[in-house]
Amino acid sequence: MKLIVAGGGTGGHLFPGISVAEEFVSRDAANEVLFVGTERGIEARIVPQLGMKLETISASGVRGKNGSAQIKGLFLFMFGYSQSRQILKKFRPDVVLGVGGYASAPLCLAARGMQIPYFIHEQNAIPGLTNRLLARFSNKVFISLEESQRFFPAERTLLTGNPLRQSILELVTAEDSFPSVAQGNEFRILVFGGSQGARSINQAMMAALPKMSALKERVSIVHQTGKNDLTEVADAYAKSGIKSTVLPFIDDMAAAYRQADLIICRAGATTVAEVTAAAKACIFIPFPHAVDDHQRKNAEALLEHDACLMLLEQELSGERLAAEIEKIMAAPDRLETISRNARSMARLDAAKIIVDEMIGTKGTGHVR
Numbered sequence: 001m002k003l004i005v006a007g008g009g010t011g012g013h014l015f016p017g018i019s020v021a022e023e024f025v026s027r028d029a030a031n032e033v034l035f036v037g038t039e040r041g042i043e044a045r046i047v048p049q050l051g052m053k054l055e056t057i058s059a060s061g062v063r064g065k066n067g068s069a070q071i072k073g074l075f076l077f078m079f080g081y082s083q084s085r086q087i088l089k090k091f092r093p094d095v096v097l098g099v100g101g102y103a104s105a106p107l108c109l110a111a112r113g114m115q116i117p118y119f120i121h122e123q124n125a126i127p128g129l130t131n132r133l134l135a136r137f138s139n140k141v142f143i144s145l146e147e148s149q150r151f152f153p154a155e156r157t158l159l160t161g162n163p164l165r166q167s168i169l170e171l172v173t174a175e176d177s178f179p180s181v182a183q184g185n186e187f188r189i190l191v192f193g194g195s196q197g198a199r200s201i202n203q204a205m206m207a208a209l210p211k212m213s214a215l216k217e218r219v220s221i222v223h224q225t226g227k228n229d230l231t232e233v234a235d236a237y238a239k240s241g242i243k244s245t246v247l248p249f250i251d252d253m254a255a256a257y258r259q260a261d262l263i264i265c266r267a268g269a270t271t272v273a274e275v276t277a278a279a280k281a282c283i284f285i286p287f288p289h290a291v292d293d294h295q296r297k298n299a300e301a302l303l304e305h306d307a308c309l310m311l312l313e314q315e316l317s318g319e320r321l322a323a324e325i326e327k328i329m330a331a332p333d334r335l336e337t338i339s340r341n342a343r344s345m346a347r348l349d350a351a352k353i354i355v356d357e358m359i360g361t362k363g364t365g366h367v368r
């Protein structure tokens with residue numbers, strides 16, 4: 001069978017698609033997957049690195065843009081739609097999965113026009129505009145969190161969770177997964193700001209470092225900064241004397257999760273799903289400008305079960321962050337409770353359910 005995974009832009013959309021692709025090819029060596037995204041999305045770098053196939057199309061958003069940018073967005077959409085038809089004619093997929101992000105709309109709608117079944121996956125508690133529109137015509141909508149059910153037609157919506165990559169799923173059986181601080185080991189902190197890094201987390205951490213001098217001998221920090229702040233953040237760590245590794249992007253997130261006792265990060269949906277599987281205690285700092293404040297809602301879904309800590313951006317300061325780190329370091333039992341509660345919220349079979357559903361739908365597509 002052949003599958004197209006459409007969409008991406010950021011890691012939060014792309015990586016669930018990669019998880020489904022991994023599951024799909026594992027079912028049958030003859031299965032084929034093609035990703036369709038945009039040239040400026042994260043997929044342009046990551047998909048070829050993984051040895052998977054990618055085609056790019058033109059696409060951009062229209063929400064929140066002014067008149068001329070909207071017209072440009074519509075023009076790009078129409079061009080992307082025609083490119084999508086060409087791709088569909090050439091690759092002849094049995095099914096299409098839209099994972100959100102700009103490229104998923106033209107490709108999924110072109111698939112509908114050619115009577116190829118398409119499905120969508122929504123990662124967030126509050127869905128984006130693309131998925132709300134695509135849900136109207138999709139065979140089924142896969143959702144990650146119960147909270148998003150109300151936005152979609154009940155009879156065609158299935159709660160699956162957020163598909164996790166094989167490397168992340170392997171963390172579930174890792175024995176070293178729970179915090180090691182109780183044994184008096186070095187306390188290892190992972191700081192990252194979603195797939196692109198987060199300037200305000202970088203700044204808060206830089207401001208926190210001078211206030212962490214009493215912890216200096218006991219902590220080590222891995223900090224992902226994104227492209228822009230790398231040098232500035234690396235300098236701040238060097239000055240602080242705290243053992244650290246500072247990187248613009250982490251290729252092997254499974255390894256980064258595995259070694260962490262505490263994680264400080266944004267609350268993007270895929271991050272949230274991954275840290276539950278990894279059974280890690282997190283201080284979530286939701287991105288306050290995410291559409292409909294969905295990152296806060298993603299974090300609150302865990303907070304209700306005492307499965308994370310949360311700091312809102314308006315409460316964020318170096319002082320506060322340092323105090324929170326110190327507090328949790330002094331309470332290993334609390335750290336472990338949060339980690340275990342996080343694990344209890346993990347949904348591990350999303351990719352399997354999604355692939356089962358998709359291959360169970362006999363394609364009625366006829367590619368003209």
Ligand SMILES: CC(=O)N[C@H]1[C@@H](OP(=O)(O)OP(=O)(O)OC[C@H]2O[C@@H](n3ccc(=O)[nH]c3=O)[C@H](O)[C@@H]2O)O[C@H](CO)[C@@H](O)[C@@H]1O
Binds near residue numbers: 013194274287290
């Ligand atoms: C600012 C914004 O609107 N961000 C959205 C975007 O976030 P973003 O793309 O940051 O998405 P997530 O936080 O959900 O996921 C990040 C993904 O990137 C991976 N990763 C991250 C850092 C790194 O160095 N290496 C790496 O591989 C993580 O393992 C994870 O798989 O999509 C998410 C899913 O729709 C939304 O919930 C977020 O609100």
